[in-house]
Amino acid sequence: MFLAALFLASCSVTDLVFGQPGSPWTTGDNDYYYDPLNPEDTFPVITSSSRSFSIQQGDSVILPCVVQNLEEYSLIWRHGNQILWVLQHRPDGPIVEAVSQDHRIGLNGTSLMLSRVQWKDAGTYTCELSTQPRRTLNHTLTVRVPPSVYPANNRSEVTIRIGSTVTLGCHASGYPTPTVTWTRKGGNLPGPAEGANLTVHEAVPEDNGVYKCTATNGVGKPASTSIILQVMHRPKVWAEKEEVYSGVGYEATIACYVEAEPRPQVKFYRLGDIPVDPLRLYKTFDVNNRYSLHFDHVQLSDFGYHTCNASNFIGNSSAIIRLSGRPKPVRFTSLSQGDKENTYTLVWDVESYAPVLAYIIAYRNESDGEDEGIKLTVPGTTSSSIYHSYSHNFTQLEPGATYYVQVTAKNEFGLSDVNETFTFTTFDPAGPDSPEDYDAEGEDSLSVINQYEDVVSEAVGVSQLQADPTPSMDAATSPNTPSIVAANLTEQQQIQKKVSTAEKVHDDSSGAFTFTMTPAERRGQMVALVTAISLSCFFS
Numbered sequence: 120m121f122l123a124a125l126f127l128a129s130c131s132v133t134d135l136v137f138g139q140p141g142s143p144w145t146t147g148d149n150d151y152y153y154d155p156l157n158p159e160d161t162f163p164v165i166t167s168s169s170r171s172f173s174i175q176q177g178d179s180v181i182l183p184c185v186v187q188n189l190e191e192y193s194l195i196w197r198h199g200n201q202i203l204w205v206l207q208h209r210p211d212g213p214i215v216e217a218v219s220q221d222h223r224i225g226l227n228g229t230s231l232m233l234s235r236v237q238w239k240d241a242g243t244y245t246c247e248l249s250t251q252p253r254r255t256l257n258h259t260l261t262v263r264v265p266p267s268v269y270p271a272n273n274r275s276e277v278t279i280r281i282g283s284t285v286t287l288g289c290h291a292s293g294y295p296t297p298t299v300t301w302t303r304k305g306g307n308l309p310g311p312a313e314g315a316n317l318t319v320h321e322a323v324p325e326d327n328g329v330y331k332c333t334a335t336n337g338v339g340k341p342a343s344t345s346i347i348l349q350v351m352h353r354p355k356v357w358a359e360k361e362e363v364y365s366g367v368g369y370e371a372t373i374a375c376y377v378e379a380e381p382r383p384q385v386k387f388y389r390l391g392d393i394p395v396d397p398l399r400l401y402k403t404f405d406v407n408n409r410y411s412l413h414f415d416h417v418q419l420s421d422f423g424y425h426t427c428n429a430s431n432f433i434g435n436s437s438a439i440i441r442l443s444g445r446p447k448p449v450r451f452t453s454l455s456q457g458d459k460e461n462t463y464t465l466v467w468d469v470e471s472y473a474p475v476l477a478y479i480i481a482y483r484n485e486s487d488g489e490d491e492g493i494k495l496t497v498p499g500t501t502s503s504s505i506y507h508s509y510s511h512n513f514t515q516l517e518p519g520a521t522y523y524v525q526v527t528a529k530n531e532f533g534l535s536d537v538n539e540t541f542t543f544t545t546f547d548p549a550g551p552d553s554p555e556d557y558d559a560e561g562e563d564s565l566s567v568i569n570q571y572e573d574v575v576s577e578a579v580g581v582s583q584l585q586a587d588p589t590p591s592m593d594a595a596t597s598p599n600t601p602s603i604v605a606a607n608l609t610e611q612q613q614i615q616k617k618v619s620t621a622e623k624v625h626d627d628s629s630g631a632f633t634f635t636m637t638p639a640e641r642r643g644q645m646v647a648l649v650t651a652i653s654l655s656c657f658f659s
């Protein structure tokens with residue numbers, strides 16, 4: 120048979136690697152030979168075919184190289200130019216030598232096994248036989264690497280000055296190349312959401328926040344990292360309550376919220392930059408950036424305006440908080456629909472730490488102008504608690520009429536604000552109109568009736584109109600003229616216009632109709648009017 124001495128005994132594997140990389144058998148012309156008589160019968164054949172493998176990092180793969188009739192021939196596995204394994208036949212038997220010292224790379228028969236595949240394992244793998252000419256098999260291996268991402272320059276906190284422009288960047292890696300998208304916790308992005316860079320132009324404090332970039336390439340889980348952007352700005356200060364109500368000897372807390380970067384210095388002053396005696400105060404600071412001053416026992420001199428002043432090196436600002444002994448705005452508790460024709464009992468309560476000296480009641484009816492109506496003062500109340508409750512009986516009212524009323528409480532510290540205009544309606548013996556009372560004949564009369572129903576319901580709606588609820592500061596400055604806030608005049612005017620238009624429509628069909636001013640009469644006229652129209656339609 121053959122004397123298949125492939126290599127000289129002195130030709131070690133190391134020589135192979137460093138001699139002529141990739142072609143170990145081109146040296147030593149006479150080092151091996153094969154049967155010249157019948158080469159085809161005895162030539163080894165690689166039965167596996169070339170393939171491309173795509174493996175996720177960390178997985179394993181077998182690169183097949185199945186050989187028939189290997190006999191005394193030898194086989195090597197290469198990765199690019201680097202020899203991994205050599206399978207040699209020597210006179211004294213086959214030897215297998217691992218050239219690469221990487222334990223992840225093994226042989227199973229003549230196939231190559233790769234475990235815990237890494238990014239560096241990608242490339243071409245060649246299974247080569249020592250035939251002449253050489254027979255080879257090439258596999259290509261791509262390694263899919265899940266994405267990873269970290270902030271550009273590893274800056275996960277970026278602090279800039281207000282008005283400046285900054286680019287937040289993320290470095291993403293992985294294979295295939297990941298796409299990077301940006302999101303922001305609880306906020307809008309200042310720029311496009313795609314791409315490694317996110318630019319914030321002319322930063323404002325609203326741009327403060329956590330920006331998250333996420334890298335995705337379809338392999339494994341998306342990766343993300345966050346960059347905190349802090350825009351340095353002048354502190355923003357706002358009062359928790361612009362007015363805090365208390366009484367002498369009671370406790371009180373005034374508080375403000377401060378938003379600032381960098382962290383501000385926060386101080387409380389009496390208005391006029393008088394520092395508050397620190398021994399009398401308990402100062403707190405919590406995570407919500409709430410700063411507060413606590414008065415254990417309020418003294419007379421504590422009442423008045425305080426400022427919460429915050430400053431950092433960019434600037435300063437403050438909020439004004441009033442510590443006040445005056446009563447809170449009055450709250451009404453009686454029902455807005457009265458059950459008597461000529462009287463109505465108005466019930467309210469008020470919080471006042473000091474005794475209430477008087478209540479000032481101002482009321483008017485629908486036909487009164489805003490500054491008309493009746494004003495009266497009733498005695499105040501003392502109470503064992505800060506809650507005071509009181510009522511007033513209105514007499515000589517008109518049935519089914521709507522009244523607007525405001526009540527102001529007065530104590531030694533001043534007048535309460537007017538928070539609310541209360542609306543009440545006296546009992547109407549005529550009762551509410553019921554559309555079922557009328558027979559509707561034909562589409563025309565029906566639509567006319569519907570039109571009148573609209574007018575009637577809007578007229579009723581006027582009684583529910585609420586005045587502007589914002590407290591009027593005027594009440595404090597002009598204590599003797601609590602202003603009555605009117606119901607929406609334009610709306611009233613519109614309704615009147617509608618009524619008079621309806622009147623004209625009616626005029627065309629059945630003669631004179633006079634529009635009276637009291638709601639009860641008006642409603643009565645409506646009923647008569649609708650009836651008349653129904654009848655006239657029926658008979659025409």
Ligand SMILES: *[C@@H]1O[C@H](CO)[C@@H](O)[C@H](O)[C@H]1NC(C)=O
Pocket residue numbers: 227228232
């Ligand atoms: C070697 O390959 C054979 C057949 O392909 C397979 O059954 C065996 O599990 C493999 N051995 C290893 C250690 O993977």
Ligand SMILES: *[C@@H]1O[C@H](CO)[C@@H](O)[C@H](O)[C@H]1NC(C)=O
Pocket residue numbers: 245255256257
């Ligand atoms: C394998 O690749 C080598 C060069 O990298 C080339 O010489 C050889 O012909 C290839 N073999 C096959 C079967 O394509």
Ligand SMILES: *[C@@H]1O[C@H](CO)[C@@H](O)[C@H](O)[C@H]1NC(C)=O
Pocket residue numbers: 269272273
């Ligand atoms: C950033 O951090 C990553 C890992 O956290 C590290 O691999 C990389 O070298 C760092 N880059 C710089 C510029 O510090």
Ligand SMILES: *[C@@H]1O[C@H](CO)[C@@H](O)[C@H](O)[C@H]1NC(C)=O
Pocket residue numbers: 286288314315316
């Ligand atoms: C992101 O910005 C850096 C410099 O800050 C630049 O080198 C890089 O090319 C930019 N990347 C993209 C995708 O624009």
Ligand SMILES: *[C@@H]1O[C@H](CO)[C@@H](O)[C@H](O)[C@H]1NC(C)=O
Pocket residue numbers: 430434435436
């Ligand atoms: C506070 O801000 C005003 C301008 O808003 C500035 O004139 C003043 O110097 C600032 N004071 C301090 C202590 O920073």
Ligand SMILES: *[C@@H]1O[C@H](CO)[C@@H](O)[C@H](O)[C@H]1NC(C)=O
Pocket residue numbers: 426428429430435436437
């Ligand atoms: C805040 O206090 C500083 C003194 O500490 C003062 O200069 C500044 O005017 C105050 N700012 C405001 C808005 O009151």
Ligand SMILES: *[C@@H]1O[C@H](CO)[C@@H](O)[C@H](O)[C@H]1NC(C)=O
Pocket residue numbers: 482483484485486487492493636
């Ligand atoms: C209500 O309206 C009548 C006129 O209809 C008027 O005389 C009266 O003074 C008005 N005001 C009050 C508060 O009753």
Ligand SMILES: *[C@@H]1O[C@H](CO)[C@@H](O)[C@H](O)[C@H]1NC(C)=O
Pocket residue numbers: 464510511512
């Ligand atoms: C108001 O009238 C009710 C009866 O309607 C009466 O019980 C009550 O004492 C009166 N209140 C005042 C303050 O006059």
Ligand SMILES: *[C@@H]1O[C@H](CO)[C@@H](O)[C@H](O)[C@H]1NC(C)=O
Pocket residue numbers: 447448449450538539588
């Ligand atoms: C003022 O009125 C509004 C609603 O009209 C109410 O929510 C608020 O609590 C009132 N304020 C006071 C101090 O009573």
Ligand SMILES: *[C@@H]1O[C@H](CO)[C@@H](O)[C@H](O)[C@H]1NC(C)=O
Pocket residue numbers: 587607608609610
């Ligand atoms: C008054 O009514 C008009 C029309 O309905 C409306 O546009 C306006 O906002 C109202 N104003 C107030 C203060 O309610």
